[in-house]
Amino acid sequence: MKHLSVLGLALSVGAFVACNNGEEPTPPAGGEGGDGGNEGACATDGNGTVTIEVTGLPPGVDGRVEVKRRDSLQAVTETATLMDQGAGTYVVTAMRVTDDDPIVRTVYKPTVWEGLFCLEPDVGHTVTVEYEAIPSSNKLWTSNLRGFASAQLGASGDADPSVVGDAPIGKDVAFDRDGNLWSLGATLAEKMLVRIPAQNLAASGNNTFDREIDVPQIECIPALKSMAFDRDGNLWLGACGGNILEIPAAALAGSGDATAGTVISGVSDSADLAFDAAGNLWVATGDAILRYDAGRLAASTSDGADLTLTPRDAEDSRDLGTTGLAFDAEGDLWGFDFGSNSIFELGAPDLEGTGSQTVTSRVSFVVGVLSLLDRGAFDEGGGLWISYATDQIARLSPAQLGESSGTGDPVAPELIVTSDALDSGLRVAFFPAPEALPLYHTALSGRKPL
Numbered sequence: 001m002k003h004l005s006v007l008g009l010a011l012s013v014g015a016f017v018a019c020n021n022g023e024e025p026t027p028p029a030g031g032e033g034g035d036g037g038n039e040g041a042c043a044t045d046g047n048g049t050v051t052i053e054v055t056g057l058p059p060g061v062d063g064r065v066e067v068k069r070r071d072s073l074q075a076v077t078e079t080a081t082l083m084d085q086g087a088g089t090y091v092v093t094a095m096r097v098t099d100d101d102p103i104v105r106t107v108y109k110p111t112v113w114e115g116l117f118c119l120e121p122d123v124g125h126t127v128t129v130e131y132e133a134i135p136s137s138n139k140l141w142t143s144n145l146r147g148f149a150s151a152q153l154g155a156s157g158d159a160d161p162s163v164v165g166d167a168p169i170g171k172d173v174a175f176d177r178d179g180n181l182w183s184l185g186a187t188l189a190e191k192m193l194v195r196i197p198a199q200n201l202a203a204s205g206n207n208t209f210d211r212e213i214d215v216p217q218i219e220c221i222p223a224l225k226s227m228a229f230d231r232d233g234n235l236w237l238g239a240c241g242g243n244i245l246e247i248p249a250a251a252l253a254g255s256g257d258a259t260a261g262t263v264i265s266g267v268s269d270s271a272d273l274a275f276d277a278a279g280n281l282w283v284a285t286g287d288a289i290l291r292y293d294a295g296r297l298a299a300s301t302s303d304g305a306d307l308t309l310t311p312r313d314a315e316d317s318r319d320l321g322t323t324g325l326a327f328d329a330e331g332d333l334w335g336f337d338f339g340s341n342s343i344f345e346l347g348a349p350d351l352e353g354t355g356s357q358t359v360t361s362r363v364s365f366v367v368g369v370l371s372l373l374d375r376g377a378f379d380e381g382g383g384l385w386i387s388y389a390t391d392q393i394a395r396l397s398p399a400q401l402g403e404s405s406g407t408g409d410p411v412a413p414e415l416i417v418t419s420d421a422l423d424s425g426l427r428v429a430f431f432p433a434p435e436a437l438p439l440y441h442t443a444l445s446g447r448k449p450l
Contacts, residue, residue, distance in 0.1 A: 025066065025093035028115025028127075043087045046121025050082040050090065056131035057097070057108060064095040065110075065129050069119075087119050092127045098137075103150040103379045104430045106138040107179060135202035136179040136431045139163070140377070140385060142393065143173050143183070143427040145196075145207060148417065153379075153395070156416045164421055165207040167196055172227050174235070175431040175441045176252075182235065184224045185212075192223050193235070193247075193258075212255045215245060217263070228273040229440035230297075234261070236281065238270025244283065246297070263300040264292060272375055274325040274333075276351070277438040280306075282333065284322040289335065291351070308356040311335055311344055314364045315406045320344055324375030324427075329382065329436035332362070336386075338425070341366045341373050341410070343386075345401070365405040367394075368412065372425035380434045383415075387426040392418050 054063040054076070062077035068091045074082065092115035098105040108131040115127050139147040145165025152159045170184030179198035185191050191212035200207050218224070218239045226238035233249035237260075244267055245260035252258070264281075272284040279294035283305070290305035311320040324336030331348040344364035350357075367373060367386070376386045376396075384401055388394035394413035405411060433439035 025095050026110045026112055028092060028112045042089045042118035043120055046087045047084045048087055048119040048121060049124040050085050050119060051124060051126040052076045052080050052082070052092065053126060053128045054079050054131070055128065058099065061097060061099045061108065063110070063129060063131060064097050065092065065112075066094070067092050067127075085119060087121045089116075089118055090125075091116050092129070094129045094131075097131070098432065101138065101150050102381045103153050103383075104138055104140060105380065105432055107134045107432055108132065109134050109178075134179040134198050134431075136175065136181060136198045139431070140379075140393070141173060141181065141429050141431070142387070142422065143169065143171055143429075144421075144423050145169055145181075146419070146421050147201060148393070148419075153415075153417060158418050161419060161421050163201060163207075164204040165196070165201070166205060167194070167207040167209060169194060169196075170224070171427060172225075173427055173429050174227050174229055175429060175433075176229060176233065177441050179431050179441070181431075182227065184227065188221070191255075192218065193227075193237075195252075211252070213247070213252070213258050214256075215239075215247065215260060216257050217245065217260055218243070225270055226272045228275060230275050230281075231279055231438070231440060233440060236273055238267075238273050238283070242267050242269075244270055244273070244281075262297055265300075265302045266304070271323040272325045274327060275438055276327055276333075277331060282325055284325045284335065286321055286323060289322050289325070289333070289346075307351070307354050309346065309350075310356075310358045311346060312358055312360045313342070313344065314361045314404045317360075319358075320361065320364065324373075326376050326378060326384075327438050328378055329434060331438075334376065334384070335361075336373055336375055338373055340407075341369065341371050343367065343373070343376070343384075343396075361404075363401065363404050365403070365409075365411045366407050367396075368410050374425055374427050377428045377430050378434055378437060379430065382434075385428050385430075386413070387422075387424070387428060388413065388416060390424040391420060391422045392416050393422065393426070393428060 065076040067074040094110035094112050097108050111130045113128040138150050141147050146161040147163035149162040168186035170186050174182045181196045191214050193213040194209045195211035197210045220240040235247045237245045244264040246262040247258050248261045269285040274282045281292040283290040289309040291307035293306045321337040322335040323338040326334045333346045335344050344361035347362045350359045370389045376384045382398040384396045395415040397414040433442040
């Protein structure tokens with residue numbers, strides 16, 4: 001246990017806000033004493049001792065605990081005793097942390113016990129901060145609800161998923177900031193949107209929904225094709241009838257009917273949706289890629305996209321179809337085409353224009369003819385995971401992603417994981433996303449962290 005004095009640890013309230021980076025810290029559970037802003041009857045003369053006990057983290061992973069009194073703040077990363085603390089009202093909060101992992105990190109969520117208290121002179125107070133891993137983290141998830149732990153993804157070979165889910169979910173999957181898995185109802189018997197809470201992804205079985213939502217504005221069939229969270233937690237849906245609908249974050253708080261906030265109409269198809277770091281919405285339509293600028297997304301519109309791109313193959317000068325999208329850490333946009341088994345990269349500079357443009361891909365290649373390609377997901381090491389053959393998922397290495405090849409020279413992924421639990425044409429997703437990716441559940445600097 002460390003013994004720390006207040007000297008050198010006090011920070012201004014402004015620094016406290018900057019450190020939080022917009023994140024809501026975990027409030028104290030079972031707090032006692034004043035309200036954190038008004039000392040009230042709490043004594044303010046003399047000194048006491050505050051002990052912070054941090055539990056649940058593996059060696060090498062620091063906690064993020066903050067001890068606040070009036071206009072001072074102290075940061076604590078492990079179990080520590082803070083000596084000679086001024087009497088008064090204290091608030092102890094904690095934030096989520098992650099470990100380091102070459103594929104996908106583990107997210108640890110804190111609970112703070114007795115974190116709101118009145119420190120009396122010559123008295124000690126102990127605050128316990130319990131960290132617990134979010135069960136959906138540190139895994140690759142497929143759209144047939146199979147979870148492969150990161151440790152199973154380091155080498156080619158056979159692997160049984162660590163979680164075999166049994167809930168009926170649809171083709172697309174997306175995670176929110178808390179590691180809950182959202183999907184489309186698998187059949188007309190389910191609601192349009194379903195959520196499996198993170199705790200129900202800890203083990204096989206008991207993967208039931210805790211939220212089921214319909215959108216009455218969508219009256220055609222099949223109702224939904226794709227989904228993506230924006231940076232504020234609103235869920236955008238690619239729907240039948242040429243519409244893209246935004247379901248506000250507040251409407252996702254419980255089951256029932258939800259009303260769309262923004263509706264973008266006149267889109268011929270919406271095979272996939274993605275957001276870039278600036279909050280612009282990108283739509284794969286099969287024939288083209290559309291960009292709707294962030295500044296337009298607050299109001300419904302039937303006007304055309306700000307940018308319409310027709311991708312062209314770098315090797316064969318053929319136009320490329322696009323049924324899937326994913327951004328990498330450098331802001332380049334990767335496209336996936338189910339029909340031709342093509343994967344291609346559009347450089348960030350080519351994404352900045354307006355109007356209609358034909359753009360030659362920076363990199364393009366095809367994968368094996370047996371692959372039923374859908375959208376891919378990048379891992380922490382910059383590798384790209386895809387659904388491969390009927391019973392396989394595969395990783396393309398960063399080196400493979402840097403070279404083009406013609407249609408007659410398909411690329412074989414560097415790593416292939418085989419399992420009888422897999423189906424064909426699956427989507428894959430990680431929780432959490434790599435830090436630099438523009439996804440809602442990432443920890444990108446300047447945005448809401450984990």
